[in-house]
Amino acid sequence: MRRIHAPADALYAAVVGLLGLIALAILVGPVLVVLAVSFTSEPSLRFPPQGFSLRWYAALIDPAQSGHIHEAALNSVTVALRAAGVATLVSGAAALWLRTRSGPAGRAVDLAFMSPLVLPMLSFGLAALILLTTIRVRPTLFWLSAGHLVVVAPYVLRTTAASLSQLGQPLLDSSASLGASRLYTFRRITLPIIAPGLAAGAFLAFMASMDNVPVSLFLSSARTDMLPIRLWGMIESSLDVRVAAASGVLVVSTTLLLLAMNRLVNLSRRISR
Amino acid sequence: MTAAASDLRAGAVARLRLSPPEWPLVAPLGLIFVGFFLAPLALLVWTSMHADAEMTRLGPESWMRFLGDPFYLKVAADTLLLGLKTVALTLVLGVAIGLIFLEASPAQRTALLFIIILPLLLSVVVRTFAWIVILGSEGVVSNAALALGLTSAPFSLLQTELGLIISLAQIELPLMLLPLLSVMGRIDPNLLDASRALGASRWRTLWRVILPLSAPGLTAGCLLVFASSTAAFISQSVIGGGRLIYMPLVIWQQSIVVYNWPFAAVVSLCLLISVLGVIGVIHWLGRRVRA
Amino acid sequence: MTRHLFNRRAVLGGAAAATGVALSGLPARASGDVIAAIYPGSWEEAFRSIVGPALTEASGVNLELDPLYAVDQIAKARAARGLAPFDVFVLDPGPAASGMEMGLYQPLDMSKLSNAAKLPQVFVDDFSIPVAAQVVGIAYNPTKVAKPAGWADLFKPEFASRLGLTGFQTTFGTTSLIEISKIFGGSETDVAPAMEKIKEILPQVAAVAQPSAMAGLFQQGQIDLMYTNTQTVATLKGRGVDIEFAVPETGAIAFVTTMHIVKDAENVENAYKYLDTVISAGVQDKLMQAPFNFIPVNGDVDLLDTLPMASLDEMNGFVRHDWTKINPLRPGWIEQFNREVAA
Structure with a gap:
């Protein structure tokens, strides 16, 4: 029977393969360019790079030269962790609630929760600053994190809602009819199903916060220097190669983190077996 | 009426089934939303109702200026179109990656996921530089096309809508793929085998089994991509250049360069409303596909 | 598999920890600070490496820099009106005129600036002093x-x-x-x-x-x-x-980049010390050297021959705008x- 579809199936493989290759090229191309440039021995960003050296990595790591970059990176990571962490909890919970509200009201609430993603962040940043000063509050790291939280929460909501849609009511019903408590059902059924969505959302939220310029511009202060704003200045006025090296560090550390996590999970599996 | 009734019933059944109240689940996000988002939004609406840049008097002039000007209406339409085109490209490419992901081994899946999140690791600042390298004349794309004989002269995709959409696709693909794969990863492989065993071609399996089952992930991805690409000020202005004008650029110019906050607020609200409108339609389409 | 990458326990644990860290405020300000807006990039690098140490050495004041472009400074100060986000502006003429019109500056007391007399007086007014020529x-x-x-x-x-x-x-x-x-x-x-x-x-x-x-x-x-x-x-x-x-x-x-003290500035006295340090001959000379390449405005500084003018008097020969x-x-x-x- 399968032979009937042989030509169509071959076409399918060709189309999917070709599109997949294009997608991979688009995803990876710029990363390769930046990585290549980060190893240049030249004094400025240029492609193709001339010569190979680790000098820009050394310059990036050196506290004397780049101490303020480290500080800004730490601030950005702190804010992103807080914003993404809280967003994961509250948006995850809200997604559970939204699942049971399929009517127009539920849809309206859902759409409203998505709107921070759509409102231009520049306007949001300005409006938030006006509001804070109106109530005589000076922007601090707390308010900066809160501002980020609002604009990254929709990512978690969306990805979790997508995972939740696979959770059939019959599954919950059968769990309940078997006498499982709601907490037990949540832990053993709901959570495993939404975990990939939660994780994907948390990751998107974290990275969106790390890369946010407009909200930080208005809610940060001299004491809460943020990484993307600093990188922006470095590349605009002097094409500083440390910006590329910073990306290299991120890519390498993420790779290591993923490898380590994979190890850990595999290990725990072997132990439990 | 019937829809409303079934909603009511569903709500009643849900309330019966789940003994403790459910509203505490949504309360935290709701409170954060009201405090940190609705309040600034209200301020924005109030700002938009002023007639002049100094905000000395109320009046509809700022709204009239935007809505009554074909140039700004075209800018609004271009912005939404840019979002839709980006969604279309990321949708096609995203589904292709998803299909490869479905048939990949666990190790390959991990590698694929790593590649998918790579773009998020590049700061928008340096990503922009990379696209100048790739899309420019004598750039990677132009040289490749020359080598393959696809073109006879070097060309630049910088400052073109196509170049902008390609560069947006890079950063938007993860937004499409993460929700999509978190759903696709849970499709039962036996379903696909069954479909094949019943004599369905791979195309038919795609249309009848895989896509319907992935619809929630696809909808979520499309929403995120659309919202994020219409608001991507830095990519739009740096890769798109000065000749492609979208709403975020106008908002930046009006609020930051010439301090006309009422007009900036009007453009912001128009962007918000129109994008939410399109999102509503995508949502509705997603539900139709699933139904 | 998906779960290998995003181990759910790790993610949830991280989320819980992050919430636990909670959203805390900042320590109270030390008395010896001045907060200055500065252009991101080479201006910031220059001020961090030259002006900051010079200011601390001269008066014990600690310099905090808030990297913002000129237009962003005005927008931020306008939005935060009455609760100044920083003490000192650094602006090009366009935004400087906007800020003046919006009443964002406080009048300067030149007697508090020991180096003010060495500035080209055509660029000094009641609300601003030049810090570099462009x-x-x-x-x-x-x-x-x-x-x-x-x-x-x-x-x-x-x-x-x-x-x-x-x-x-x-x-x-x-x-x-x-x-x-x-x-x-x-x-x-x-x-x-x-x-x-x-x-x-x-x-x-x-x-x-x-x-x-x-x-x-x-x-x-x-x-x-x-x-x-x-x-x-x-x-x-x-x-x-x-x-x-x-x-x-x-x-x-040619035009000059100016500095202004914010109307409701918190650290006014320190802001004066900062301005005086920026326009001092020693700092201006260092800012002029590579890799920063500023055009100095202090009359005591001999201009490098790589600069587009031999002395500031030549500014009048350049095209100026109102x-x-x-x-x-x-x-x-x-x-x-x-x-x-x-x-």
Whole structure:
């Protein structure tokens, strides 16, 4: 029977393969360019790079030269962790609630929760600053994190809602009819199903916060220097190669983190077996 | 009426089934939303109702200026179109990656996921530089096309809508793929085998089994991509250049360069409303596909 | 599998920990601080490495820098009115005139600035002191194009096809477009002739870009001509970019970057100490050296011969502009530029 579809199936493989290759090229191309440039021995960003050296990595790591970059990176990571962490909890919970509200009201609430993603962040940043000063509050790291939280929460909501849609009511019903408590059902059924969505959302939220310029511009202060704003200045006025090296560090550390996590999970599996 | 009734019933059944109240689940996000988002939004609406840049008097002039000007209406339409085109490209490419992901081994899946999140690791600042390298004349794309004989002269995709959409696709693909794969990863492989065993071609399996089952992930991805690409000020202005004008650029110019906050607020609200409108339609389409 | 990558326990644990850390405030300010806005990039690097240590040494005051472009400083101060986000502005003439009009500065007491007398007095007023001069002209790549003689050359086919244009959102862009307009019969308040000319060459120009993209486009050879200031040219040259500065035959444009104390500033006394340090001969001399390439404003500093002028007195020979006349017109110009160049 399968032979009937042989030509169509071959076409399918060709189309999917070709599109997949294009997608991979688009995803990876710029990363390769930046990585290549980060190893240049030249004094400025240029492609193709001339010569190979680790000098820009050394310059990036050196506290004397780049101490303020480290500080800004730490601030950005702190804010992103807080914003993404809280967003994961509250948006995850809200997604559970939204699942049971399929009517127009539920849809309206859902759409409203998505709107921070759509409102231009520049306007949001300005409006938030006006509001804070109106109530005589000076922007601090707390308010900066809160501002980020609002604009990254929709990512978690969306990805979790997508995972939740696979959770059939019959599954919950059968769990309940078997006498499982709601907490037990949540832990053993709901959570495993939404975990990939939660994780994907948390990751998107974290990275969106790390890369946010407009909200930080208005809610940060001299004491809460943020990484993307600093990188922006470095590349605009002097094409500083440390910006590329910073990306290299991120890519390498993420790779290591993923490898380590994979190890850990595999290990725990072997132990439990 | 019937829809409303079934909603009511569903709500009643849900309330019966789940003994403790459910509203505490949504309360935290709701409170954060009201405090940190609705309040600034209200301020924005109030700002938009002023007639002049100094905000000395109320009046509809700022709204009239935007809505009554074909140039700004075209800018609004271009912005939404840019979002839709980006969604279309990321949708096609995203589904292709998803299909490869479905048939990949666990190790390959991990590698694929790593590649998918790579773009998020590049700061928008340096990503922009990379696209100048790739899309420019004598750039990677132009040289490749020359080598393959696809073109006879070097060309630049910088400052073109196509170049902008390609560069947006890079950063938007993860937004499409993460929700999509978190759903696709849970499709039962036996379903696909069954479909094949019943004599369905791979195309038919795609249309009848895989896509319907992935619809929630696809909808979520499309929403995120659309919202994020219409608001991507830095990519739009740096890769798109000065000749492609979208709403975020106008908002930046009006609020930051010439301090006309009422007009900036009007453009912001128009962007918000129109994008939410399109999102509503995508949502509705997603539900139709699933139904 | 998905779960290998995003181990759910790790993620949830991380989320819980992050919430636990909670959103806390900042420690109270030390008494010896001044918070100054500063342009991101080379200005910030320069002030961090030269002005900060000099200020601490001279008066024990600690310098905190808030990296913001001029227009962002005004927007932020306007939004935070009454609760100043920083103590000192650093601005180019356009935004400086806007801030003046909005009443964002406090009057300066020159008796508190020991170095004020050494500044060129034409640039000092009740609300501002100059801290650096800027000279704007044409930057070109000598390996790719001939040296342009003046603004009019940019509109010849061989130059236009290599030209990168920017609009009216920056000081250097606005003043350059005004100079171009003057060549073709316009004036400081009439940029219509420049718009006409730009429309004519639009199909040929290499790029119409945002200012922030210009350096990257130039470095990668996408454009070989742009209008910019001598400081940018010197900085890029120091980083190995093929770039030279050409003074247009009608004269280069000069203006000063000024500093102002914010109206409701918290650390007024320290702000004066900061201003005095910035304009001191020692600091100005260090800022003039590579890789920072500032044009100093303190009369005691001997200008390097690499700078576009031998002494500040020559500023009068450069083209200057009246921003109180330009500012009211600029919103209209920006909008018109959008309409004219829109694809």
